[in-house]
Amino acid sequence: MSARTVTVLNVAEKPSVARSVSTILSRNQGFRMREGRSRYNKIFEFSYSIRGQPCNMLFTSVTGHLMELEFDERFRKWHSCDPADLYQAPVRKSVPEDKKDIKRTLEEEARRCQWLVLWLDCDREGENIAFEVIDVCTMANQNLTIKRARFSALIDREIHQAVQNLVEPNKWFADAVDARQEIDLRIGASFTRFQTMLMKDAFIIDTAPGDRNLVLSYGPCQFPTLGFVVERYWEIQAHEPEEFWTINCSHRSDEGLANFNWMRGHLFDYTCAVVIYEMCIEEPTATVTDVKQQEKLKYPPHPLNTIELEKRASRYFRMSSEHTMKVAEELYQAGFISYPRTETDIFSSRTDLHTIVQEQQAHPEWGTYAQRLLDPETGLWRNPRGGGHDDKAHPPIHPTKFSSGESNWSQDHHKLYELVVRHFLACVSKPAVGAETIVEIDIAGELFHASGRVVLEKNYLDVYRYESWGGTMLPTYTVGQQFIPTTLTLDSGVTRPPPLLSEADLLTCMDKEGIGTDATMHDHIKKLLDRFYATKDANTRFTPTNLGEALVMGYDDMGYKLWKPYLRAAMERDMKSVSEGTKSKSEVLATCLQQMKACFLDARVNKVKLLEAMGIFFQRTNRAGGDELHATGEVVRRCGLCQESDMVLRKNRDGNFMVGCLGYPQIVFPRRKQEANDFGCVHEFGFGNEGKALEGLFHKFYYLESECRNAVWLPGPVLEAAVTSNTCNTCTPGPVFLIQFKFRRLEIPPNYSVDHLGCIGGCDQILTELTEICGTGSRTGRARGPAAQTNNAHQSNTRQVVCMNCQETGHSSNDCPSQRNGRHRGMNQQNGEAAVSCSSCGMPCVLRTANTENNRGRKFYSCQSQECNFFVWEDSLNNGAGGRNFTRASNIPRANPGRNGGRGSRGRGRGRNGSHAANTTFVSATGDPVSGRRCYVCGDPSHFANMCPNRGG
């Protein structure tokens, strides 16, 4: 070896890269391979010349991060410190036991070298690993010259270019990761310890039966992932089914059948739909007004990256993302597919796509397609389009070796390899071509359209059998042509809630909000299942468990969005600033940790919210842990209503006090019946009889059998309240224990004392006055999630007030809709607004405001009589609703008059029957009684669901 020769230690992020780069750089003379201390990380040796400098190259690798961040020894045990201390506890990086052999290899080789060249992946994590390697190597040899190789693909030109243009390692990139690691560790450990220790002993957590090592973990990625699942679940719970109507038309001719859809889509206003429908059937001749013909293309998917692979495997094969990655990793290790952890969905122009296709020509199933693809005469080839993502490190996932199946492959290996190959062949293929025809017709001024499609060229669809593009033939129509429809029907339907999130949906949410990386998303999803926060059904759809829902609810009640993706997004922005040098690592760490510590301390002060949320779903133990809640409450008196249970003093989640009966239904399950039965719940509140027709669509509610809803709400300004041993001399039946109150000074009139020893038995004038002046702390529940604005089914999970007027939950007697309407009516009369009498029964009508999706804010009059169904839109009285005559329509039974109350409408407004129905008959354009779908409750074609005699009330 020449005296001028330097020995260079090269380190890659993984063994495969060390081998690939060594292969490329030693192309002329080859390399020698020898063992290192770690069985996976071999050492490759070869000669090379860097900018004229002869080098003896040693090439080895690590396996991802070499070091781990951890707390100092004395903070590691859970009970060693207050979790809040974890925001300042010293942390240090060290090499864990299972990486010690790699460290020894690096140390030994570094001692022999003059240069260290870092070949870690060119992203922030890679840069951070580079500095871990530098740490280890410089400890062994302080005289090393340190350089970084920048490369974006493992191809000859790129690698040679990288080694001839070595640069300095980027400390900013590494700093960003250091900050991320430290924040993740401190937040994760503090919240996890806090919530686990708080709740594990306080509740019987039957969601995780028999799991003694139950950990209620919190993490900046896993919690927002859970948040997505819970939010969708709440959205479904909050959904109010709304009935709508649509007019359908079909026409059968010699050439076949055409189904025409109403251009208005559907209407929620039944009256309006009927009026239009009647106009159509009175004048049913259809005139063709337009015939459009156009060519449509269906494009193949973009080249495959990790998230797409996971999503498609989940969609096509119901494979979990975690399992997909395991199988993909094995296929990669065996050389059949390219590196499976990649963001890239565009092929580099240097990739030899044709060669990859050529290899697949021998396959019995798709070989012929590959042959056609390579034949220029077919014109099937098309250079792939990218989706705009490039991690600059790895190409899209593609086949790297031909296989018609290996003997050691499982079904899933076969499926996944096939998906990778078919996807690859698809994205180098031409799009499918179809001819689309749209025919528009006019019936009595109403427009309808029908469309048909003929697939002219399947192209990529021939190989990508996971996708289809249905064709429907349409008879020929010409503009001006007239015909009488074969059927013309008014059909009803109901709006449906969105489905539970599927695994593919969840990945989309995470990707969109930047939760996790493509290599870790599946881990976070799996963590939800491992921690018993969510379950996954056979359709890969996720439902939160009671535990998952309670945790999210608890933090939500505190007002924290810790379960939302915002925290992670903010952290990600900070990391970016650090990597760009606009903020320093210490600056970001200081501000972020300060904020998070404040948040942590506040959460701890408000831990009662978490305990209360847990208390909704889980039974308490007698052990320590949320004793702050006074869970059982202090007994004030025997309940005079049920005469079975005690009434106890309680503080609700908003900090308001009440004295409630212990017989109050503690468990309210918006869940499956079986679950309810297990808890002895027999009362069912659902959707009346139509619930049968909607079974599976909506959740019902089950209450405990021996329930008592007796409650006395205390004045809102109560700051503190404690039951004393003094009893009231006047109230019976006794004893009624007196309560020592402390009121908030600013919230009560000046002539009242802040301290008061009071009685809730009815004798206490001061309590009565303060309640009248200041109101109580009762509430009607909150909206959760975007869909919860109108009415929130979720509130049924919380302890609810029972209205003394209508005996329904969801509002107090102060807020009872029936009372409210009464008040409105009074106000209207005071204001001199026109009062309307029912044209059907003569009773006065109440002016109400609609709260349905399509008519929110619109005013309508509704007959006060519960036996009558009359209703009319206010604006239709004034202007005739755009010229249409509604006089007749108002005699037609209304669609959903009680809708303004949502679930609370049961009982009221359900007294309608078919009394008005006889006036309206439904016939097709041909004069026959209409056929097809009608009432969705009983299926009878003679009426709609709103008139169904089977519909409950």
Added chain:
DNA sequence: GCAAGGTC
């Protein structure tokens, strides 16, 4: 017993 990120 805690996080998330690498990778085997």
